[in-house]
Amino acid sequence: MKIVGVDLGGTNIKAALVDENGEITRQKTTKTLVNEGTEMICNRIIGLIKEIALDEPVKVGIGSPGSIDRENGVIMYANNITALNGVELVRMIKESTGYDAYLENDAKAAALGERWFGSARNIDNFIVLTLGTGVGGGAYTEGHLIVGGHGYGGEIGHMIVDPSGPVCSCGSKGCLETFSSVTGMRKWVKIFQERYPDSLVFKYSGNGPVDAKAIFDAFKEGDRLATLVVRKFNWGLGIGIGSLVNIFNPDLIILSGGISRASDIFLEEVKQVAHEHTYPSLSHSYDIIISELKEKGAILGAASVALERTK
Amino acid sequence: MKIVGVDLGGTNIKAALVDENGEITRQKTTKTLVNEGTEMICNRIIGLIKEIALDEPVKVGIGSPGSIDRENGVIMYANNITALNGVELVRMIKESTGYDAYLENDAKAAALGERWFGSARNIDNFIVLTLGTGVGGGAYTEGHLIVGGHGYGGEIGHMIVDPSGPVCSCGSKGCLETFSSVTGMRKWVKIFQERYPDSLVFKYSGNGPVDAKAIFDAFKEGDRLATLVVRKFNWGLGIGIGSLVNIFNPDLIILSGGISRASDIFLEEVKQVAHEHTYPSLSHSYDIIISELKEKGAILGAASVALERTK
Numbered sequence: 355m356k357i358v359g360v361d362l363g364g365t366n367i368k369a370a371l372v373d374e375n376g377e378i379t380r381q382k383t384t385k386t387l388v389n390e391g392t393e394m395i396c397n398r399i400i401g402l403i404k405e406i407a408l409d410e411p412v413k414v415g416i417g418s419p420g421s422i423d424r425e426n427g428v429i430m431y432a433n434n435i436t437a438l439n440g441v442e443l444v445r446m447i448k449e450s451t452g453y454d455a456y457l458e459n460d461a462k463a464a465a466l467g468e469r470w471f472g473s474a475r476n477i478d479n480f481i482v483l484t485l486g487t488g489v490g491g492g493a494y495t496e497g498h499l500i501v502g503g504h505g506y507g508g509e510i511g512h513m514i515v516d517p518s519g520p521v522c523s524c525g526s527k528g529c530l531e532t533f534s535s536v537t538g539m540r541k542w543v544k545i546f547q548e549r550y551p552d553s554l555v556f557k558y559s560g561n562g563p564v565d566a567k568a569i570f571d572a573f574k575e576g577d578r579l580a581t582l583v584v585r586k587f588n589w590g591l592g593i594g595i596g597s598l599v600n601i602f603n604p605d606l607i608i609l610s611g612g613i614s615r616a617s618d619i620f621l622e623e624v625k626q627v628a629h630e631h632t633y634p635s636l637s638h639s640y641d642i643i644i645s646e647l648k649e650k651g652a653i654l655g656a657a658s659v660a661l662e663r664t665k
Numbered sequence: 666m667k668i669v670g671v672d673l674g675g676t677n678i679k680a681a682l683v684d685e686n687g688e689i690t691r692q693k694t695t696k697t698l699v700n701e702g703t704e705m706i707c708n709r710i711i712g713l714i715k716e717i718a719l720d721e722p723v724k725v726g727i728g729s730p731g732s733i734d735r736e737n738g739v740i741m742y743a744n745n746i747t748a749l750n751g752v753e754l755v756r757m758i759k760e761s762t763g764y765d766a767y768l769e770n771d772a773k774a775a776a777l778g779e780r781w782f783g784s785a786r787n788i789d790n791f792i793v794l795t796l797g798t799g800v801g802g803g804a805y806t807e808g809h810l811i812v813g814g815h816g817y818g819g820e821i822g823h824m825i826v827d828p829s830g831p832v833c834s835c836g837s838k839g840c841l842e843t844f845s846s847v848t849g850m851r852k853w854v855k856i857f858q859e860r861y862p863d864s865l866v867f868k869y870s871g872n873g874p875v876d877a878k879a880i881f882d883a884f885k886e887g888d889r890l891a892t893l894v895v896r897k898f899n900w901g902l903g904i905g906i907g908s909l910v911n912i913f914n915p916d917l918i919i920l921s922g923g924i925s926r927a928s929d930i931f932l933e934e935v936k937q938v939a940h941e942h943t944y945p946s947l948s949h950s951y952d953i954i955i956s957e958l959k960e961k962g963a964i965l966g967a968a969s970v971a972l973e974r975t976k
Binding site: 421430431479493495496498500501502508509510512513514515516517518524525526527529589593596597598600601602603604630631632633634635636 | 732741742790804806807809811812813819820821823824825826827828829835836837838840900904907908909911912913914915941942943944945946947
């Protein structure tokens with residue numbers, strides 16, 4: 355049985371045909387165009403699935419941002435595709451295509467992707483952190499994904515790593531996301547910018563908003579503002595991982611998502627900080643690695659949702 | 666089938682006969698006398714089990730401090746009964762009594778106790794925090810206890826709630842335990858004591874070490890040092906619970922252990938702090954309560970280990 359993996363995002367919808375070995379044979383991307391409203395977006399999702407499936411018998415796995423009601427196949431709340439909030443996506447796909455579909459939060463799908471196709475293939479206890487605009491996470495323990503009490507829980511990016519840290523979009527303070535994401539790094543740039551008005555960060559960002567590439571490029575040049583921001587990134591991530599190791603005792607922490615690919619900049623220091631914040635008997639029990647799935651991570655994660663639910 | 670629950674501690678060993686409804690019919694306590702060495706302690710444990718079982722067919726459940734190898738029934742490391750470290754306790758009990766025995770960390774046993782006999786009887790997602798000399802914890806999610814990667818993991822008391830907090834005995838900084846335990850409160854008394862040499866905390870402690878009762882009694886009198894220490898206790902616990910809710914999305918947080926019985930002093934403020942640090946969509950999804958099992962918690966927890974493993 356092949357799977358159509360659907361990676362739902364605020365900008366693009368990607369879909370691909372994936373076999374049980376993780377081979378991708380057909381792939382298409384379409385714009386989400388969130389402003390066109392619920393029906394148009396749904397039609398594009400269904401159209402994409404049909405284009406990829408080409409009438410083959412398939413299952414459909416979907417990774418979506420936000421809170422998910424996995425039992426009923428509904429996106430509860432995704433702040434970048436609000437038109438889909440409350441839509442019975444899984445039922446709709448079944449009715450329009452005949453295919454069984456399975457919905458999961460994208461960070462948790464990424465964790466399943468590592469389990470089925472990535473570095474966690476033979477590992478029963480691991481945690482995936484997706485580092486991008488925000489921080490997502492999925493904990494897989496003793497052979498199953500933790501989905502939390504109400505089925506849509508588990509906001510690992512909002513664990514508090516330093517209560518004196520910046521205010522988070524969620525209203526709390528010092529969440530992991532306020533340190534180790536693009537959003538977090540922007541907060542720290544703002545905090546320090548008056549002291550470093552001539553920072554390369556601003557030069558490299560041009561007229562647009564500060565992005566991760568500008569910060570990392572400036573860091574490589576020894577830029578002081580970029581160095582401060584990267585230190586905060588590393589510190590928050592290291593403490594967050596330290597706490598997660600103490601709580602879950604995983605064998606592996608896998609970092610994925612866009613920013614993870616800049617690991618040459620941060621991985622060694624993150625390992626060091628995590629080590630310093632880990633319970634002594636656990637400090638040599640885990641490793642922190644970068645996902646090998648790279649840009650395929652989201653699609654393979656989405657496909658894994660269908661595999662995991664029907665295994 | 667009845668169970669002998671054994672609550673192993675650095676000072677006392679308690680055992681009781683427990684039925685499947687949590688009724689306790691026989692109970693005995695003996696001193697641990699840790700200095701008398703491995704063989705003597707083991708003999709006392711076995712003697713106590715026999716005295717309680719009186720040749721009835723029973724199973725034995727044991728709650729022990731420290732790190733546990735539950736598969737092999739060995740206490741890996743308990744810093745207050747080092748004489749038992751590495752001892753094959755379960756095998757030894759089986760050989761001496763014929764009874765099947767099951768070993769668990771005492772905080773995780775407390776979580777199982779809530780599940781079998783306490784406030785979590787019908788709840789699949791909850792977390793127990795045991796507040797005493799240190800902070801222990803057990804997370805029960807989607808119907809099973811999280812035991813972590815190597816089977817002896819999960820040190821919830823050592824999640825970091827504030828990295829600028831006091832140095833912990835584990836070597837890290839600002840662990841939950843450095844705020845919300847007797848050990849933690851003593852650290853904060855030390856930090857503030859020079860400013861408040863006349864605090865009632867010292868008067869109420871007499872010549873002994875500062876204890877929780879002295880702090881809580883002084884707090885009730887409006888003592889300034891005690892107030893600062895209780896605030897730190899509440900703040901750390903609230904942040905810790907906030908993070909745990911964000912990670913696990915439990916329906917219930919149950920506080921147990923000796924200090925939990927002073928809940929009139931701290932519960933409302935802890936709820937407030939937790940609420941402020943919880944992801945908005947989760948902030949009304951859980952409650953924080955005090956264990957109803959009180960002084961029976963440890964024994965019923967120990968008995969539950971046998972029930973859970975053979976269910």
